[in-house]
Each structure stands twice: as structure tokens, then as C-alpha cells.
Amino acid sequence: MSDNQKDLSRRQFLKLFAGTAAGVAFGGAIPQLINLGNGVIAIPASEGYLLVDTGKCAGCSSCMLACSLVHEGKENISLSRIQILQNPFKNYPDDISMFQCRQCTYPACVEACPTSALYVDKENRNIRTVDERKCIGCMQCVEACPQTPSRVIWNFEEHHSQKCDLCANTPFWDGQGGPGKKKACESVCPVSAIKFVQEIPTQYGSVGYDVDLRGPIWQKFGFVARRDS
Amino acid sequence: MVYSRDLEREKTKGGLKLPKRISSGLGLVVVFTLGFYLAYKASQLYQYQAVFAGSYTYQLLFTSFSWLIPVSILGGIFAGAASEREQSQIIDGQVLRHDGLAFLIHWSHAIATLLLVVTGVYLGFLFIPRLVFTPQSVGYMLNLHFVGVVVLLFSVSCHLTDLLLAGKLKEHWPEAGDFKAALAHYAAKVGIGTAPPEGKYLASEKLSYPLWVLSVGLVILTGLTKISAHVWNLPGGLMEVATLLHDIGALLVILNLAAHIFFSSLVPWSRPLLRSMLTGYVSEEYVRKNHPKWYAELSGQPLRKTDSTEKGSQLPFSS
Numbered sequence: 001m002s003d004n005q006k007d008l009s010r011r012q013f014l015k016l017f018a019g020t021a022a023g024v025a026f027g028g029a030i031p032q033l034i035n036l037g038n039g040v041i042a043i044p045a046s047e048g049y050l051l052v053d054t055g056k057c058a059g060c061s062s063c064m065l066a067c068s069l070v071h072e073g074k075e076n077i078s079l080s081r082i083q084i085l086q087n088p089f090k091n092y093p094d095d096i097s098m099f100q101c102r103q104c105t106y107p108a109c110v111e112a113c114p115t116s117a118l119y120v121d122k123e124n125r126n127i128r129t130v131d132e133r134k135c136i137g138c139m140q141c142v143e144a145c146p147q148t149p150s151r152v153i154w155n156f157e158e159h160h161s162q163k164c165d166l167c168a169n170t171p172f173w174d175g176q177g178g179p180g181k182k183k184a185c186e187s188v189c190p191v192s193a194i195k196f197v198q199e200i201p202t203q204y205g206s207v208g209y210d211v212d213l214r215g216p217i218w219q220k221f222g223f224v225a226r227r228d229s
Numbered sequence: 230m231v232y233s234r235d236l237e238r239e240k241t242k243g244g245l246k247l248p249k250r251i252s253s254g255l256g257l258v259v260v261f262t263l264g265f266y267l268a269y270k271a272s273q274l275y276q277y278q279a280v281f282a283g284s285y286t287y288q289l290l291f292t293s294f295s296w297l298i299p300v301s302i303l304g305g306i307f308a309g310a311a312s313e314r315e316q317s318q319i320i321d322g323q324v325l326r327h328d329g330l331a332f333l334i335h336w337s338h339a340i341a342t343l344l345l346v347v348t349g350v351y352l353g354f355l356f357i358p359r360l361v362f363t364p365q366s367v368g369y370m371l372n373l374h375f376v377g378v379v380v381l382l383f384s385v386s387c388h389l390t391d392l393l394l395a396g397k398l399k400e401h402w403p404e405a406g407d408f409k410a411a412l413a414h415y416a417a418k419v420g421i422g423t424a425p426p427e428g429k430y431l432a433s434e435k436l437s438y439p440l441w442v443l444s445v446g447l448v449i450l451t452g453l454t455k456i457s458a459h460v461w462n463l464p465g466g467l468m469e470v471a472t473l474l475h476d477i478g479a480l481l482v483i484l485n486l487a488a489h490i491f492f493s494s495l496v497p498w499s500r501p502l503l504r505s506m507l508t509g510y511v512s513e514e515y516v517r518k519n520h521p522k523w524y525a526e527l528s529g530q531p532l533r534k535t536d537s538t539e540k541g542s543q544l545p546f547s548s
Contacts, residue, residue: 010394014310021303108284112277114292115458115468133465133472134458137352138289138371143274143364146284159353 043110046103047125048166048179049197050082050186053213055093055224056193059086063185063194070173070184071162072155081153081164082185082194092224098193100185101151101164102209103128105200109152109163112144118152118161124168125179135160166196249329250509257337257380261344264376272368287368290375292459297379305383308333309390317429319527322513326429326505330391335506337384344377346483354476378452385449400430403439407432418498426521426532437489444485447478 064080072079083099107128109118117134118141121127130141130152137159141152152163167177167184175182179196186194195213202208219225271288278284290297308330315328327335348370353359361367392398410425410432417424425432454471457463493499501519505511517524525532 010310013390013394014307017303017306017310108278112286114289116462117468131465133469134463136291136371136455136458136472137359137367139364139367140286140289144277144284144286146278156359159359 043105043107043120044122044126045105045200046120046127046179047198048127049103049199049201049209050100050164050166050183051195051197051201051209051211051213052098052100053193053195054096054098054210055212056191056214056218057084057096057098058191058193059084059096060190062188062190066184066188067164070167070170070175070177072157073172079153079155079157079162081151081162083149085149098210099147099149099151100194100209101128102147102201102203103164103166104146105203108144108146109141112140114138114140118163121165121168124165127166127168127179128163129165129168130160130162132158132160132162137161250332253329253333254336257333257340260380261340261376264379265373268369268372268376271372272365274365285364287365288372289368289459290372291456294375295456295459297375298382298453298456301379301383302386305386305388306390308383309387310394312387312391314391314395317523317527319513319516323510324513324516324527325509326502326511326516327509329509330387332506332509334384334388334391337380338388341377341380341384342482342486345374345381346479346486348374348377349479354479378456381445382449385445401435401438403432403435407435411436427519428522429520429526431520433492437485440481440485444478444481447474448482451475451478 061077061084063082064077064084065075067080067082068074068076071081081101085097085099087095087097107118107120110120110128113119115134115136117131117136118128119131121129132155139154139161141161141163142150142154145152152161155162166179167173167182168179170177170184173184175184175187177184183194183196186196193213195211201211214223214225216225268290271290271293274285274287276284277286312330314330315325317325350357351360351370352367352374359367361370392401410427413422414424414427414432416422451471451474454463454467455475458468494503498519501511501515513524516527522532524530
């Protein structure tokens, strides 16, 4: 008797369950049938960019240390969002390379993020930045960045990705950072090899981002004045 | 040989079906083999935007196969409701301890948990550093994690549905006095005192059940929250809390799992139960000696006052 009651209750449960599941599936399908897709999603361009002059850079790494310090509270070049690489086997001007985030007009990193952790921050002049709390650590943004090395950095200590936010979120800096304010790397560079601009640089190649920041006075010090010199 | 008893039972029902234990085992092998293959294939890089040279990505199953999450839960509920449990009974000196559904639920849960723990450790959490460094290997671990999630959700929802419909929660949940009984049980194992008479489930097993509910429940709830972020744009604060609790829950699961493997597989007296988790059966003698209360229920004989788990009966150094 008790077995029959149990069977009956299981059968009743299955009927109820099947009916509910079918209802939910059908109900969920209706919006899919109506929604024909939204096609292209417009992403507004960033209102701030960092330009560099590799021919002017002295390779002191101050920008990397400052970047790490203001964002992470420690000086660790592996946590810096701007990367300076030095090649001792090459001569000037190919001995130093500067790799800063380009704040691309079409950001592949934003497109790749599955949880919208990498997003366009409309409150900070459309910079492309990471909400570290939402990052699941899939590293798709790191791979998606079309630049080499990737401008999205993996924070190996806190297990999330991070990238240049033009100092919009600098918890360890008492200065006012952000696209409309100061940038740590630009502020500390002793030779002014980093410059913030609001105009969109040329997106093809590195020409638009690696520019001549040397003035006529630079030649008076005996340095190479022009990029093509 | 091992499953001949199952085959005989199926024959007596007049069917030609495979025993549930074998079909469940084959099903698990197929699911995990396909899962590993799919996870590997999906984690290979491909160029996803032709306009940018070098812009590559891999397929994250948590995003592209997110529909499998509700499907696995619904499948588990269906399997739990549709399965008929086999009653334990004494047949030819053998007692059915774990039926086909118990086999399916236990081993799907076990393999999925192991897979989730291993991939979770490789991905790094809390103070554990990440052990994979390239996007492909991270993708492979995340995709394998997804396979574990799908199977675990199936297993847990199947178990809960069966438990609620059969009204068996009481059997697993600890009662007053179980803590003392568990202490006395293990004291007797090392030759101190006499063990109290145990039912089908040992007092220590029942004590561990709420710990499993807490740790697995925490991991599942926070994990589902994290998966929801692939579909909806969740607030950062919620994701931060979910991630922290998910990591803490994972640590609790690892501790529970270590204790479970030790007490259910490594200590010699647990071997008959480990064997029955594969074959389904324990000997009548084992039940009489180690689970007198359960034996009394099965045999219809009253539990004698002198009945107790035999002192040192399963000790490794006992004859």
C-alpha cells in the first residue's frame, strides 16, 4: 500500500514536473522567436589615449613601477599595465620598446569578455577597463588583444586580468588620477616620453601611438632629435 | 561474475535490460569521454575577428553551452523521480546495500567532484596559485570544470528529488547521540570499549551528511551565481562575494572529500562498503557484525541487548 502511494506520488510528481518543464521551455522560447537579434553593438570611442616615444625613452622603468604602485600598492614590474622591454642585443632606437594599451576604437578584449568584466566605462570617458570583481579568470581578453605583447595583463597574485585604465582607479595614489586628470606613468617619466592625448590616433600599426615627442631643445642636449635621424 | 546477481534479478522481472549498475557505469564513461573531448576541442584557439591579425580566442563552454546547466538539473530531477528504488533484502547470504540509482548518484557525484577539485586547483583559488598559464590550458581547465558542473548538478538534483519523494532525509540526517556513537565506534576500532549497534548508515556517516550539504550547497549556489554572469550582467559586488564564498566552499569540499576517501577507501574496515558501492552487495555476515540494527530490520529479528558491532571485527590486525 505504501509502495503504491509512493509510486503514485512519483508519477504525479513526474506529470507536474514534465508539464512545468514544457511550459518553461515554451515560455522561454517565445522571446527568442520574437527577438531577431540586435546585430552590431556600437562601442563608443575612448576619449583618452597614451602616446609614447620609444626613441626618447631611457628605459628607467619608472613608469612601470609607478603604474604598479598606484594600482596595486607595490612596485612590481610584472603587475604593471605599461610594459617597457629592453633588448641589449640591438642598437638605438630598436633597443627599447614601449607597450601601452591603445584603448582601441574597436576593443577586441571587451568583445571577448564573457561576463562583461572588461567593459567600456562611460563614467570615465569611455576607457576600456576591467571590473576585477567580475573577472572569472578565463584569460580570453589576454588572448583576444591583437597587440603583442597583450596589453591585458594577468594579475598572478589576485587571479584576475587587468589593463590600463588611464589611472581612473588608483586606490594607492593620493593624486587625482583618470583620463581627465593625472596619469602616474606620464607624471613620473623623467624624459617625458609618455603623453596623454584626447584625439584618436591612427589605428593601423604602431605609427599613431609611437610618435615623436622630442622638441628642438632635445637636439641641444646632444640627443637624436628626430625619429628618422 | 560480479553482476551475475543483478542479471538474475533482471531476468526474474522478465526483461532483457542491462542491470542499472552496468548501464549507469557505461553512461558515465560515455559522458565523461565526450566531455573531455568536447572540452579539449573547445579550448583550441581560433581567429574570431578577421580585421585584427592575431586576435584569437577559444570557446568557453560556460558561455556557449550554458543551456546545459538547466538541462542537467531537469534531467537529474527526472531521473530521481522516475527511478524505482530497490529494497534491501537478504538473498543467499548477500544483502543489497547500494542499488543502481545509488551507484549512479554516488559515482557521478564522486567523479564530478574530483574533476571539479582538480581543475579548480589548477585554475587557482584563495591562496593556491594558478598552475596553468596559457589561455588554451586555462580554457581546457575551465571547460573541464564545466563538464564537472553539468554532471554534479545532475547528480545532486537526482539525489535531492529521490530523497524528498521517498522521504528518506531522516535516514541520512544525524540524530541526538550520533556524535557519542561515532566516537565509541572509532574507539572500538582501535580496541577501546565496545561499539554501539549501528543502523544502515553509521553515526559518523550521518554526522558528515550536513557537512556535505553545507559545502556542496555553498559551492553550487555560488557557482550558479557565477554562471549567471555569462547570461546576465550581474553587479560586481555580488560577483565578488560569490567568488569568495565559492572558493571557501571549494576548500570545505576538499577537506570533506579527503576525510571521505580516507574513511571509505583507505581504512581496511571500509573495504566491504567500497566493494558494495561497485557491486551493490555486502555479505549477510558483514551486516550482522557491523550493522546490527539494520540486520534486525532486514531479518525481522528483534535487536538483542547484547548486539553491538563486534569489537575489532574489521581491524586490520584481527584474524
